[in-house]
Amino acid sequence: MENRKISPEMFRVVGATASDAEKISRPSLTFWHDAWIRLKKNKGAIVGLIITIILILLAIFAPMLSPYKYSDQDLRHANLPPKVPGLEKISWLPFTGYSAEKVDTRGIKTPARDMYVTENMRTGEKTEYKKYHYFGTDDLGRDLWTRVWTGARVSLSIAVIAAIIDFLIGVTYGGISGFFGGKIDIILQRIVEVIYGIPYLIVVILFRIAFEKAGIVTLALAMTVTGWIGMSRLVRGQILKLKNQEFVMAAQTLGASNMSIIFKHLIPNTLGPIIISIMFTIPAAIFAEAFLSFIGLGISPPLASLGSLVNDGIKSLTFTPYKLVFPATVISVMILSFNLIADGLRDALDPKMRK
Amino acid sequence: MLRYTIQRVIYMILTLIVIATATFFLMKLLPGSPFRNQEKLTPEQIQMLNKTYNLDKPVVEQYFAYMGKVAKGDFGVSFQFKNRSVTKLISTRIGPSAQLGLQAIILGTIIGITLGIAAALRHNSWIDYGATMIAVAGVSIPSFVFAGLLQYFLSVKWQLFPVIATNSENQLTFIGLALPTIALSVFVTSTTARYMRTEMLEVMGSDYIVLAKAKGISYFNIVFKHGIRNALIPVITVIGPMAVNIMTGSLVIERIFGIPGLGDQFVNSIYTNDYPTIMGTTIFYSFLLISIILIVDLLYGVIDPRIRVAGGNK
Numbered sequence: 001m002e003n004r005k006i007s008p009e010m011f012r013v014v015g016a017t018a019s020d021a022e023k024i025s026r027p028s029l030t031f032w033h034d035a036w037i038r039l040k041k042n043k044g045a046i047v048g049l050i051i052t053i054i055l056i057l058l059a060i061f062a063p064m065l066s067p068y069k070y071s072d073q074d075l076r077h078a079n080l081p082p083k084v085p086g087l088e089k090i091s092w093l094p095f096t097g098y099s100a101e102k103v104d105t106r107g108i109k110t111p112a113r114d115m116y117v118t119e120n121m122r123t124g125e126k127t128e129y130k131k132y133h134y135f136g137t138d139d140l141g142r143d144l145w146t147r148v149w150t151g152a153r154v155s156l157s158i159a160v161i162a163a164i165i166d167f168l169i170g171v172t173y174g175g176i177s178g179f180f181g182g183k184i185d186i187i188l189q190r191i192v193e194v195i196y197g198i199p200y201l202i203v204v205i206l207f208r209i210a211f212e213k214a215g216i217v218t219l220a221l222a223m224t225v226t227g228w229i230g231m232s233r234l235v236r237g238q239i240l241k242l243k244n245q246e247f248v249m250a251a252q253t254l255g256a257s258n259m260s261i262i263f264k265h266l267i268p269n270t271l272g273p274i275i276i277s278i279m280f281t282i283p284a285a286i287f288a289e290a291f292l293s294f295i296g297l298g299i300s301p302p303l304a305s306l307g308s309l310v311n312d313g314i315k316s317l318t319f320t321p322y323k324l325v326f327p328a329t330v331i332s333v334m335i336l337s338f339n340l341i342a343d344g345l346r347d348a349l350d351p352k353m354r355k
Numbered sequence: 356m357l358r359y360t361i362q363r364v365i366y367m368i369l370t371l372i373v374i375a376t377a378t379f380f381l382m383k384l385l386p387g388s389p390f391r392n393q394e395k396l397t398p399e400q401i402q403m404l405n406k407t408y409n410l411d412k413p414v415v416e417q418y419f420a421y422m423g424k425v426a427k428g429d430f431g432v433s434f435q436f437k438n439r440s441v442t443k444l445i446s447t448r449i450g451p452s453a454q455l456g457l458q459a460i461i462l463g464t465i466i467g468i469t470l471g472i473a474a475a476l477r478h479n480s481w482i483d484y485g486a487t488m489i490a491v492a493g494v495s496i497p498s499f500v501f502a503g504l505l506q507y508f509l510s511v512k513w514q515l516f517p518v519i520a521t522n523s524e525n526q527l528t529f530i531g532l533a534l535p536t537i538a539l540s541v542f543v544t545s546t547t548a549r550y551m552r553t554e555m556l557e558v559m560g561s562d563y564i565v566l567a568k569a570k571g572i573s574y575f576n577i578v579f580k581h582g583i584r585n586a587l588i589p590v591i592t593v594i595g596p597m598a599v600n601i602m603t604g605s606l607v608i609e610r611i612f613g614i615p616g617l618g619d620q621f622v623n624s625i626y627t628n629d630y631p632t633i634m635g636t637t638i639f640y641s642f643l644l645i646s647i648i649l650i651v652d653l654l655y656g657v658i659d660p661r662i663r664v665a666g667g668n669k
Contacts, residue, residue, distance in 0.1 A: 044491075193366050194366060194369045194370050194373055195370075195373070196370075197366060197367060197370035197645050197648070198370060198374055198641065199599055199602075199640065199641055199644045199645075200599070201599075201603045202374075202637055202640055202641055203377075205625070205637075206377060206378055206381050206637060209381065209382075209625060209633070210381045210384045283495070287497055290497055290499075290500075291497065291499070291603060291606075291607065294499050294607050295606060295607060295610070295622045295625065296622070296625070296626060297625065310497075310499065310503065313503065314499070314503045314506075314611060317503065317506060317507050317511060318511050321507050321511075321512075324503050324504070324507060325504075325507075328500040328503060328504060331497065331500060332492075332495060332496040332497070332500055335495040335496070335497070336492060336495035336496070339491060339494060339495050340491065343491070
């Protein structure tokens with residue numbers, strides 16, 4: 001029993017002090033750094049990010065570096081199939097410059113031939129067209145590589161402008177409505193509830209019809225007529241949640257004006273959901289633009305957008321499928337990669353998902 | 356509940372009035388004339404036409420006359436099709452569209468729910484990843500792009516399906532409707548699969564499923580009687596966005612496959628500046644979509660007692 005007695009000699013100081021306990025052993029992470037680490041783990045989002053960057057670079061530089069302009073017509077070389085240097089020798093790839101072998105309803109075969117070589121009917125002399133059209137040419141002899149990337153540029157610009165306008169109107173409207181509350185909020189929200197019920201694409205169609213000719217800005221504007229509603233509701237909800245927290249009271253005590261509290265303190269704290277919402281707006285706007293172009297309400301020719309190119313492609317599907325395949329692939333991949341990024345961002349920025 | 360319903364119906368009517376007003380005044384701003392070959396008409400003839408269609412009265416008067424008629428379901432007479440009322444035009448065109456839309460919804464929901472359940476039950480397996488990929492791709496590929504590719508590969512290249520949905524007597528054929536239905540159902544499939552997967556995962560991880568397992572109920576019964584039934588309820592909420600997508604999708608898909616439906620009619624009326632038809636179809640579409648969303652919201656409260664709709668989101 002005696003040796004169980006606890007004496008002070010049995011203890012020694014191991015060096016733990018009060019200040020050590022408070023020490024931060026790992027580097028502290030900001031919210032954004034933390035989100036970035038989580039985003040990096042999401043393979044889909046990273047693939048989406050890389051593809052989006054490639055697409056944006058192509059949309060910016062491909063039309064600049066191309067020897068053709070998107071509006072250059074050359075009727076002698078219309079409807080040429082795609083031909084790419086290096087790949088032209090690989091017969092199973094669709095980049096040989098040969099037309100496809102066709103069998104008509106009576107079973108008569110038209111063999112594949114090199115469309116880049118024209119034969120003079122009388123003399124039998126063959127002349128070769130030495131240039132390359134990576135995606136072929138359309139019925140007016142315009143280079144489709146240039147047109148597809150110009151179209152991608154137009155589609156992206158419309159989507160980004162629409163997203164920015166949505167953001168500006170939505171944040172201001174939602175911010176004011178949520179922060180001031182009371183009568184202002186009631187009136188603003190009544191208006192929102194009425195507009196919210198209007199089907200988005202129907203409004204876009206109507207407003208687009210009202211403009212005789214459509215450029216990038218008019219199309220973007222048509223998309224924002226009711227597009228900002230979602231953003232304003234989101235911002236209002238976040239502001240309602242935040243406005244009673246201590247840091248707002250502290251700012252008010254220090255004499256900050258209402259506007260500076262909204263835009264300097266509240267809005268930055270709702271940036272996460274706002275960014276997610278913008279990232280979902282962009283693919284939706286690309287889609288809406290393509291849809292408008294498809295029903296003939298899109299960008300006015302000779303300028304092209306991905307939607308109008310798809311529309312042109314479907315019209316001559318039987319004979320020149322490449323006119324459909326390239327713009328269709330680009331637009332699908334573009335919307336897909338934006339959606340992947342948006343999905344990844346949502347998982348990375350949403351605190352509820354933290355484990 | 357009753358108060359909420361009345362409130363929602365009032366908002367619905369207000370929204371419709373806003374749409375009808377916006378439509379009316381935007382149509383007035385429209386460039387171009389509805390009368391073809393206007394250069395060949397004498398001023399007297401144009402005046403007569405304007406008088407027949409009430410285009411010579413002041414805009415405000417036209418507006419109130421129009422709104423009064425719309426309230427009675429009369430959208431006026433089409434400019435393009437002589438002596439045919441827009442209401443009649445819509446009612447003859449709605450059949451093929453409704454058939455296509457319903458087929459797409461049924462096909463899409465069945466595939467989507469199956470995919471979602473399979474993905475959730477085999478969480479983090481290749482089935483799950485595959486289903487998720489299909490779902491993301493399905494939301495991303497515009498239905499008309501998908502329709503175009505389907506038409507090219509299955510109809511033109513391999514000739515498995517007809518290119519046009521109607522036969523020589525202008526009747527819709529089952530085989531002809533196959534491709535448009537598939538193209539239109541892609542969005543439905545992906546959204547339902549996505550929702551179903553999330554809901555099913557949540558339900559299968561909940562306490563009552565653990566209890567059911569502890570009681571020794573067979574796996575089959577747990578999945579079907581306890582799991583799927585509860586997971587299905589929130590999926591109802593996707594009906595709203597689905598209806599919107601089916602409608603916009605039908606505008607382009609009917610054009611691609613030559614289906615004589617309402618979507619095709621609407622796009623045609625835009626091309627031909629047929630104001631009464633544009634206005635009528637717009638209001639009709641809006642009415643349809645707003646009612647569907649309203650019914651879904653109300654139904655949701657009735658079916659799932661856990662949801663309280665009291666006062667909406669105020």
